[in-house]
């Protein structure tokens with residue numbers, strides 16, 4: 001069995017974004033606009049943090065899934081393809097996180 005990937009979920013999100021809002025959470029979020037979708041993403045991030053701190057592994061899995069799904073919806077609304085994020089992550093593999101932080105210029 002091939003592993004389900006974020007790219008697969010990105011395609012589902014793109015398809016469901018065009019569905020009727022009363023039949024799809026994705027469509028409802030997309031029609032509601034970025035402010036609401038991003039707020040939902042923030043809530044899911046907080047719930048993920050709480051699960052991590054509570055050392056609740058099962059809940060951490062569920063909240064992480066909610067978080068990644070809502071991130072893909074926010075990227076969809078912003079018209080940012082997952083590929084752009086992956087390219088940025090790939091670019092960063094050229095250096096360690098610590099050296100990136102040390103070389104960062106503060107605004």
Ligand SMILES: N=c1c2ncn([C@@H]3O[C@H](COP(=O)(O)OP(=O)(O)OP(=O)(O)O)[C@@H](O)[C@H]3O)c2ncn1[C@@H]1O[C@H](COP(=O)(O)O)[C@@H](O)[C@H]1O
Nearest residue numbers: 009012013016017019023024025026027043065066069070
């Ligand atoms: N992965 C997800 C996914 N994760 C979470 N959610 C929904 O996100 C919503 C918000 O989650 P919460 O736990 O915060 O629920 P809640 O507290 O009741 O939310 P509120 O009513 O308080 O806003 C729920 O309705 C979840 O069902 C998701 N909805 C959809 N997907 C994927 O998107 C596909 C298409 O879904 P639809 O767009 O609904 O057809 C699905 O088959 C899945 O693959």
